[in-house]
Amino acid sequence: MTKILVVTDAWRPQVNGVVRTLEITQGELAKIGVEMEFLTPGEFRTLPCPTYPEIRLSLTGRSAIRRRIKESGADYVHLATEGPLGLLAKAAVLAMGETYTTSYHTRFPEYLAARLPVPLSWSYGWLRRFHNAGSGCMVATRSLDDDLTARGFRNLMRWSRGVDHTLFHPRDDLPEGLRHLPRPIFLHVGRVSVEKNIKAFLSLNLPGSKVVVGGGPQLEELRRAYPDVHFTGPKFGEDLAAHYAAGDVFVFPSLTDTFGNVVLEALACGVPVAAYPVMGPLDIIADTGAGVLDADLQKAALAALEIDRHHARDVALGYTWAKASRQFLDNILLAHGSDEAEKAAE
Incomplete structure (x- = not known):
């Protein structure tokens, strides 16, 4: 069975698109025999993030992350966020002589600039180094692909989103x-x-x-x-x-x-x-x-x-989580040069 370890600083009890996307993708991949395990702040001591107290910043070191990655037995490592865990996992994976994929979920430079006088060029420079060191960076839309390409991001791959049509549908009764x-x-x-x-x-x-x-x-x-x-x-x-x-x-x-x-x-x-x-x-x-x-x-x-x-x-109705999750898996296989990716593309 193929196993993917996803490292994410965004996790429950946060309620946001990143967490929902990762959880739904895990369920969809399980249906096709792919295991998706998470490495989250819940495994470590944490501190609240300034201005975002519900976001917990993990307090740990590279050796602990490296040990956790090895113990997972994962075939592939995907870094979903650029926070403390993502940065430590990046260093650990590269030190092991391996590579990783990433996904770009949040326009962090713009979020930061809304709160602090930090130039966008500084934030984007840091993010570019993080994502370009991997073998593939997944983005949800063509607009984001174009924007990041213009900023020097490489190896961009499309990962769209889905919606649960059985839960979200028209209703007659108002709450x-x-x-x-x-x-x-x-x-x-x-x-x-x-x-x-x-x-x-x-x-x-x-x-x-x-x-x-x-x-x-x-x-x-x-x-x-x-x-x-x-x-x-x-x-x-x-x-x-x-x-x-x-x-x-x-x-x-x-x-x-x-x-x-x-x-x-x-x-x-x-x-x-x-x-x-x-x-x-x-x-x-x-x-x-x-x-x-x-x-x-x-x-x-x-x-x-x-x-x-x-x-x-x-x-x-044109957006399904099954399609989006398969796209996520194919990106990982392709980024690592897997034969499975070539077969899926045929």
């Missing part, structure tokens, strides 16, 4: 907490933090109601600043899917996401999307007609009300 709200409902789902640019949505002059689903460090600040907005806090599973389906338009104001899993989940629930014409929405929505992209987000949100909900779901 009890939303039944009293005036329509239309303009909805946002995701981490409530500064880099998500949620204020750009909340400040729009729109009819009906605005709803924000999710938690994060900016939640209480925004609740105080926008008392007319309905903040539900985090939702999960069927409850989350029901909240998606309650929306008339999904508003995605982020300027820094590399993909936007929430965009696919909204579309799968039959909710058209309004967003800026930036990385992520450009790749998912493009000219599909499932949403409206405009530098004027208010204009996009109002125009999206006219989109047929069935069409929005039809676009999401």
Whole structure:
């Protein structure tokens, strides 16, 4: 059985696209006989990350990581994040005379610049060295591929995303907490933090109601600043899917996401999307007609009300986790020159 060890600094109890993607990919690969094991901060002493206390920074050394990698018996090592564990694993794998693959999930330089006066060139230089030292770096979209290529990143490989069509689907019944709200409902789902640019949505002059689903460090600040907005806090599973389906338009104001899993989940629930014409929405929505992209987000949100909900779901049906997970596996095999990759490509 093929075994992949994934090293990730992002892990439970975090609720984000990286963690969800890794967990779902593990389940999909198990169906085709591939084992995916995780090396996470839960195995070590940790400290809270400044400004992100729910993110834990691992306190360990290269020798412990090297020993853990050897004990796993994995055929391949994939570094999902560029945090302490990712950096230590990079050094350990290279010292063992082996190689690794990586994935680029987060526009960390932009996130950092939103909080500290750190030049983007410094952050990208560090990330470039981390990813280029491996045998392949997986990116979710063509826009991200083009952006990183222009910044000197090499060996880029496409790894798209999927959506659970059985969980996320149109529904007739509204969640009890939303039944009293005036329509239309303009909805946002995701981490409530500064880099998500949620204020750009909340400040729009729109009819009906605005709803924000999710938690994060900016939640209480925004609740105080926008008392007319309905903040539900985090939702999960069927409850989350029901909240998606309650929306008339999904508003995605982020300027820094590399993909936007929430965009696919909204579309799968039959909710058209309004967003800026930036990385992520450009790749998912493009000219599909499932949403409206405009530098004027208010204009996009109002125009999206006219989109047929069935069409929005039809676009999401083209994305499956089975396909995305197979793509992840093929990338790893190809990066390591495996005969299995050649067979899969035939």
